[in-house]
Amino acid sequence: MADSGVATRQRPGRIGDSVVRPDGREKVRGEFRFSSDLPVEGALWGATLRSVHPHARIKRLDVTPAWKIPGVEAIITADDVPGKSTYGLIFADQPVFASEVVRYVGEPLAAVAADHPETCRKALEAIIVEYELLDPLTDPERAVDGSHPPIHPDGNVIRHQRVLCGDPDATGPVVVEGFYEMGMQDQAFLGLEAALALPDPGGAGVELHVATQAMHEDLHQIAACLGLPEDKVRLILAGVGGAFGGREDLSLQVHTCLLALRTGRPVRVHYGREESFLGHIHRHPARMWMRHHATADGRIIKIEARFVLDGGAYASTSSAVLVNAVTHTQGPYVCENAVVDGWSVRTNNPPCGAMRGFGVVQACFAHEGQMDKLAAACGLSAVEIRLRNAMRTGDRLITGQVVENVAPVERCIRETDALPLPDEPIGGFGDDPMRLPGGAGLTADRGHIRRGIGWGVAIKNMMYSEGFDDYSTARCSLADGVATLKFATAEVGQGFVTIAQQIARTLLGVDDVQLDRIDTTIGSAGSTSASRQTWMSGGAVDMACRRVRERLFEHVGRMWSVDPIRLVVDGDSVVDSSDSSRRISVADATAGQRFEETAEYHHPPTEPLDENGQGDCHTAFAFVAHRAVVDVDPELGLVKVIQVATAQDIGVALNPLSVVGQLEGGIAQGLGLAVMEEIVMQDGKIRNPSFTDYLLPTFLDMPPVVASLIEEPDPRAPLGAKGIGEPPCISVTPAIVAAIRDAIGKDLSRVPVRPQDICL
Amino acid sequence: MAEFYSLRVNGVDREVVDAQLGESLLFVLRERLGLLGTKGACEQGECGSCSVLVDGELVCACLVLAAAQSGRDIVSIEGIAPAGVSTDVQQAFVDAGAVQCGFCTPGLVMAAHSLLERIVDPTDTEIREELSGNICRCTGYGRLVEAVANVAKTRIALGGNRG
Ligand code: FES
Ligand code: FES
Numbered sequence: 001m002a003d004s005g006v007a008t009r010q011r012p013g014r015i016g017d018s019v020v021r022p023d024g025r026e027k028v029r030g031e032f033r034f035s036s037d038l039p040v041e042g043a044l045w046g047a048t049l050r051s052v053h054p055h056a057r058i059k060r061l062d063v064t065p066a067w068k069i070p071g072v073e074a075i076i077t078a079d080d081v082p083g084k085s086t087y088g089l090i091f092a093d094q095p096v097f098a099s100e101v102v103r104y105v106g107e108p109l110a111a112v113a114a115d116h117p118e119t120c121r122k123a124l125e126a127i128i129v130e131y132e133l134l135d136p137l138t139d140p141e142r143a144v145d146g147s148h149p150p151i152h153p154d155g156n157v158i159r160h161q162r163v164l165c166g167d168p169d170a171t172g173p174v175v176v177e178g179f180y181e182m183g184m185q186d187q188a189f190l191g192l193e194a195a196l197a198l199p200d201p202g203g204a205g206v207e208l209h210v211a212t213q214a215m216h217e218d219l220h221q222i223a224a225c226l227g228l229p230e231d232k233v234r235l236i237l238a239g240v241g242g243a244f245g246g247r248e249d250l251s252l253q254v255h256t257c258l259l260a261l262r263t264g265r266p267v268r269v270h271y272g273r274e275e276s277f278l279g280h281i282h283r284h285p286a287r288m289w290m291r292h293h294a295t296a297d298g299r300i301i302k303i304e305a306r307f308v309l310d311g312g313a314y315a316s317t318s319s320a321v322l323v324n325a326v327t328h329t330q331g332p333y334v335c336e337n338a339v340v341d342g343w344s345v346r347t348n349n350p351p352c353g354a355m356r357g358f359g360v361v362q363a364c365f366a367h368e369g370q371m372d373k374l375a376a377a378c379g380l381s382a383v384e385i386r387l388r389n390a391m392r393t394g395d396r397l398i399t400g401q402v403v404e405n406v407a408p409v410e411r412c413i414r415e416t417d418a419l420p421l422p423d424e425p426i427g428g429f430g431d432d433p434m435r436l437p438g439g440a441g442l443t444a445d446r447g448h449i450r451r452g453i454g455w456g457v458a459i460k461n462m463m464y465s466e467g468f469d470d471y472s473t474a475r476c477s478l479a480d481g482v483a484t485l486k487f488a489t490a491e492v493g494q495g496f497v498t499i500a501q502q503i504a505r506t507l508l509g510v511d512d513v514q515l516d517r518i519d520t521t522i523g524s525a526g527s528t529s530a531s532r533q534t535w536m537s538g539g540a541v542d543m544a545c546r547r548v549r550e551r552l553f554e555h556v557g558r559m560w561s562v563d564p565i566r567l568v569v570d571g572d573s574v575v576d577s578s579d580s581s582r583r584i585s586v587a588d589a590t591a592g593q594r595f596e597e598t599a600e601y602h603h604p605p606t607e608p609l610d611e612n613g614q615g616d617c618h619t620a621f622a623f624v625a626h627r628a629v630v631d632v633d634p635e636l637g638l639v640k641v642i643q644v645a646t647a648q649d650i651g652v653a654l655n656p657l658s659v660v661g662q663l664e665g666g667i668a669q670g671l672g673l674a675v676m677e678e679i680v681m682q683d684g685k686i687r688n689p690s691f692t693d694y695l696l697p698t699f700l701d702m703p704p705v706v707a708s709l710i711e712e713p714d715p716r717a718p719l720g721a722k723g724i725g726e727p728p729c730i731s732v733t734p735a736i737v738a739a740i741r742d743a744i745g746k747d748l749s750r751v752p753v754r755p756q757d758i759c760l
Numbered sequence: 761m762a763e764f765y766s767l768r769v770n771g772v773d774r775e776v777v778d779a780q781l782g783e784s785l786l787f788v789l790r791e792r793l794g795l796l797g798t799k800g801a802c803e804q805g806e807c808g809s810c811s812v813l814v815d816g817e818l819v820c821a822c823l824v825l826a827a828a829q830s831g832r833d834i835v836s837i838e839g840i841a842p843a844g845v846s847t848d849v850q851q852a853f854v855d856a857g858a859v860q861c862g863f864c865t866p867g868l869v870m871a872a873h874s875l876l877e878r879i880v881d882p883t884d885t886e887i888r889e890e891l892s893g894n895i896c897r898c899t900g901y902g903r904l905v906e907a908v909a910n911v912a913k914t915r916i917a918l919g920g921n922r923g
């Protein structure tokens with residue numbers, strides 16, 4: 001962005017440089033402390049008892065046998081929750097501990113604190129629970145059609161949202177339709193849920209060290225459940241080992257605090273991997289139907305669609321995920337007429353909520369399947385059909401909202417198309433079985449392998465929607481040539497800490513930028529989600545630093561008796577732009593001085609959707625295209641992704657190195673969803689809650705990524721930069737599935753694509 | 761039942777007191793010896809976060825009993841580099857952007873050192889194959905492969921001088 005306060009001479013570590021992470025050295029040396037790395041003298045271990053049934057009445061919950069186990073210090077149940085008994089990000093419908101009924105397998109019933117994890121395990125085993133089994137609601141369609149009695153006082157439909165736009169009766173000479181289905185994906189962040197709670201003397205308050213995505217969202221919910229004023233609950237961000245949406249909802253926070261307050265001792269709670277699968281929300285499984293009407297030359301006239309998202313037992317963010325799904329039905333394409341109906345519903349499956357892509361992953365898988373059908377029906381290529389319909393700045397969405405952001409959809413497609421295809425033949429250049437689908441162990445026959453190419457293009461909203469003011473706060477202080485930044489922005493691995501330092505260095509001409517502890521002693525930064533922190537917290541840091549720089553210029557202006565407006569930062573100095581011989585280093589100018597400013601960045605207001613799904617509900621949009629090349633063994637049902645090409649609308653590359661990392665990491669998660677990752681449910685139970693059975697992409701599954709970064713600074717973004725976290729994982733999934741379809745000529749409509757879907 | 765034994769970790773004999781039977785090497789390193797650099801993300805041998813060297817072999821610390829490692833030479837992430845210095849692998853990870861959340865990182869640093877001991881000039885496929893026991897959920901592996909390849913190249917250029 002144009003900045004009149006900085007001359008062109010820049011020192012390294014500024015915006016646009018590939019700066020390395022400030023925490024990188026600690027992380028490679030094993031010195032970085034994650035939330036699981038916080039031993040404290042005298043701390044107890046906590047553990048959680050969970051329901052083994054998807055739907056049951058609790059007839060008896062008897063904890064007395066657990067008290068007989070030496071080493072047990074506390075046992076708590078619903079009766080011990082002093083404040084609000086339920087919590088939730090949008091609706092407080094989820095009990096801290098189930099009391100009368102359990103609604104999913106894994107729902108917490110009680111928690112214990114003891115001297116050793118093994119003592120905890122024995123205590124949990126000793127607690128007696130008698131259930132009266134109830135008929136579980138596991139088919140989301142039965143929640144939509146109302147044929148199952150309510151499983152929660154709030155009913156079985158979490159939200160129904162229509163989008164009606166233009167002429168509902170419009171039609172065209174070409175009509176294509178399809179059903180699409182998506183399985184339940186897990187965030188599978190590597191750093192398992194863990195927290196340490198330290199009680200204040202007398203139980204007056206509590207300090208919680210936790211890995212979370214949203215410090216203040218946690219704080220509001222935790223304090224309410226503990227029945228404590230918010231200033232008595234202090235959250236400190238402990239090292240976060242990835243998040244991807246899975247730490248947006250509470251998991252162990254309230255339990256850990258309650259155990260600490262009850263025992264008056266520090267308590268650590270660590271989930272194992274199986275408990276993590278039970279203890280956090282997942283990506284919504286979806287059933288979708290779409291019908292596209294188009295002209296003979298492939299221009300979309302109308303889209304009809306139906307979405308059913310399985311929200312599981314509690315609401316979490318299901319209502320917002322649904323809004324994202326239905327409002328992204330059209331994808332990055334122009335469409336004037338639409339009839340869309342969507343439901344997010346309650347079932348006795350595990351609760352679902354935020355995961356990278358948030359509803360748009362589901363919609364994109366369906367609309368991109370449709371675009372390929374439309375291309376086939378019109379005799380056009382996958383690229384041509386998308387170019388013909390590509391949205392531009394100023395186009396109107398089916399919600400009536402005008403896309404005011406930079407919208408380089410056509411450029412995303414063309415630049416992806418221009419990236420080189422892999423030169424490697426099927427099976428690689430040598431005779432290496434590792435280059436074949438299935439690798440060395442599965443002996444795919446080279447002669448049977450077929451190659452396919454597929455496309456996916458996406459639009460993704462950024463920031464929160466529907467009237468939510470998800471502002472961010474940052475403080476900058478400058479003293480003795482050192483800048484210090486303070487914010488509550490959760491660093492979950494994405495690298496905001498790096499960007500924040502770059503912003504301060506660029507604006508203030510200092511090299512040394514200290515980062516204060518991330519905690520709740522400053523105002524909210526909102527959640528690290530919705531691709532929003534670069535924009536929102538970047539905006540807040542930018543604003544705070546600019547205000548500090550104004551103070552610096554005023555100070556130097558007074559020293560030199562010149563108008564501060566003439567001053568600029570040049571290299572490490574403040575310079576008089578009218579007389580460049582006049583300069584003073586920022587270090588000297590701030591010697592013995594301290595300038596401190598706090599700023600809140602708000603995005604422009606949005607509005608809720610009306611009953612017909614009309615309204616300017618989203619804040620901003622970003623775009624991306626993906627092209628995937630796959631080799632498939634149709635007999636063994638094996639897939640090897642050979643290459644992913646992508647062009648992404650990023651606004652500005654604030655840190656090119658971390659942009660590439662976000663692109664590659666997101667693509668890996670989209671690849672996982674395309675061909676391997678699924679939480680398999682049976683009668684409300686997760687059948688594969690382990691890394692042995694829930695398959696994640698490994699080094700061998702991930703192909704090379706060739707990328708083109710599209711830098712068209714967005715004038716609406718404070719730094720010109722768009723959020724880059726989510727788009728990489730959105731359209732790569734349909735691109736990979738389209739490539740498999742292309743290779744084997746089969747109409748695959750469900751992800752993940754399983755071997756049996758290919759070979760049977 | 762409490763156990764008493766000693767482990768040789770990073771060149772130092774450490775006594776393990778009050779351990780319960782059946783504690784894994786991962787648990788003992790972290791909770792009894794305070795070596796928190798080794799991480800656990802699955803405790804089933806599936807993710808490699810807990811990788812350590814035992815008598816020079818890469819081992820998942822979550823899968824082996826601590827007490828059974830008496831008399832062996834254990835190297836954890838804390839012992840891979842001299843105090844205050846980073847290894848070439850560690851530096852390459854930082855420089856290549858191979859670190860995001862960092863939870864997989866200590867295990868991957870150990871695995872990469874082990875790989876480069878065995879294969880001086882690995883191909884892309886060899887790097888991927890050798891490291892495929894280590895899951896990283898953040899990076900998509902591209903920068904990690906690049907970091908390891910960079911180290912191999914530099915070591916060869918320096919004529920086998922291991923930094
Ligand atoms: S924790 Fe040992 S392999 Fe995952
Ligand atoms: S950097 Fe997060 S798991 Fe690898």
